[in-house]
Amino acid sequence: MAIPLKPVVHLLLFLLFPLSFSVCMANFHSDTGALFCPHHMNVSSDGRQLSLLMDKSCGSGFQSKKAFIFGKFDIRMKLVPGMSAGTVTTFYLNSSLGKWHDEIDFEFLGHTDPSHYILHTNVFVKNVGSREQRIHLWFDPTADFHTYSILWNPHQIIFYVDQVPIRVYKTGATVPFPKQQPMTLYGTIWDGSDWATEGGAIKIDWSKAPFVTYYRDYSVNACVWSGQGQSTKCTKPSPPWMSHTLDAGEWKKLEWVRKNYLIYDYCTDPSRTKPECSVQLAT
Numbered sequence: 049m050a051i052p053l054k055p056v057v058h059l060l061l062f063l064l065f066p067l068s069f070s071v072c073m074a075n076f077h078s079d080t081g082a083l084f085c086p087h088h089m090n091v092s093s094d095g096r097q098l099s100l101l102m103d104k105s106c107g108s109g110f111q112s113k114k115a116f117i118f119g120k121f122d123i124r125m126k127l128v129p130g131m132s133a134g135t136v137t138t139f140y141l142n143s144s145l146g147k148w149h150d151e152i153d154f155e156f157l158g159h160t161d162p163s164h165y166i167l168h169t170n171v172f173v174k175n176v177g178s179r180e181q182r183i184h185l186w187f188d189p190t191a192d193f194h195t196y197s198i199l200w201n202p203h204q205i206i207f208y209v210d211q212v213p214i215r216v217y218k219t220g221a222t223v224p225f226p227k228q229q230p231m232t233l234y235g236t237i238w239d240g241s242d243w244a245t246e247g248g249a250i251k252i253d254w255s256k257a258p259f260v261t262y263y264r265d266y267s268v269n270a271c272v273w274s275g276q277g278q279s280t281k282c283t284k285p286s287p288p289w290m291s292h293t294l295d296a297g298e299w300k301k302l303e304w305v306r307k308n309y310l311i312y313d314y315c316t317d318p319s320r321t322k323p324e325c326s327v328q329l330a331t
């Protein structure tokens with residue numbers, strides 16, 4: 049495992065050297081590995097689908113073999129059906145190789161009824177998180193596969209559900225933004241009984257175990273981090289996601305989500321508001 053360089057060096061390397069740019073439908077066999085409790089992870093023979101199972105003994109997780117700086121990450125997921133309260137299913141990027149903690153998170157909080165699933169998103173920069181946003185979904189996420197995407201470029205992070213932007217986190221003078229460290233991609237299921245459902249009031253019902261969640265069609269279009277002394281620049285021409293910002297149509301969709309499905313936004317919580325919030329919803 050590469051020893052992380054100082055951020056300044058990262059940035060220099062980023063500017064100076066060409067880096068491989070991958071555009072691909074990833075294969076769970078060749079592109080990911082088990083994170084914990086590997087016997088609870090199952091990959092289909094063609095490598096396109098992966099399942100994670102949780103019972104009382106443990107949950108499970110996978111991680112990408114490569115790390116990335118900027119990219120578009122898409123996956124289709126079908127969540128734990130029925131009584132899923134207390135379970136947390138995730139799809140996220142984390143700077144595990146870095147000096148400090150950056151993270152871009154999708155967390156699906158189970159409930160007693162699939163229509164009450166909550167999609168919790170968060171952004172950590174330099175060890176500081178507490179940038180939570182929560183929405184309900186406009187469909188039953190346990191009935192079928194839906195696409196969840198993270199677009200991460202030097203300007204903004206956009207979280208998408210079925211190509212609908214549900215959240216944007218933009219950079220700006222007063223905004224801490226993750227752009228110096230590579231991130232690894234993860235998917236996990238774990239026991240969040242302490243906090244996930246109604247603030248921890250509804251716990252996992254182990255009599256309903258095992259809880260199984262499915263991931264499919266994991267696709268990565270990203271700049272691949274190749275380790276110490278290597279590069280981090282994407283080849284030209286620059287891929288479209290690298291410069292993408294929300295267009296007018298996407299803003300409309302984001303407004304629709306916020307108007308109809310938003311449950312919580314740290315930026316509108318009077319006890320939490322930060323200076324960075326003023327730039328987030330300015331078009």
Ligand SMILES: *[C@@H]1O[C@H](CO)[C@@H](O)[C@H](O)[C@H]1NC(C)=O
Nearest residue numbers: 087088089090091099100101
């Ligand atoms: C993995 O898949 C096999 C074959 O479908 C199944 O028998 C087994 O129970 C699965 N294991 C887990 C942990 O999901």
Ligand SMILES: *[C@@H]1O[C@H](CO)[C@@H](O)[C@H](O)[C@H]1NC(C)=O
Nearest residue numbers: 142143144145146148149150
């Ligand atoms: C993310 O990585 C940090 C190290 O940078 C680690 O301490 C933390 O546990 C990881 N978080 C998750 C949710 O994987």
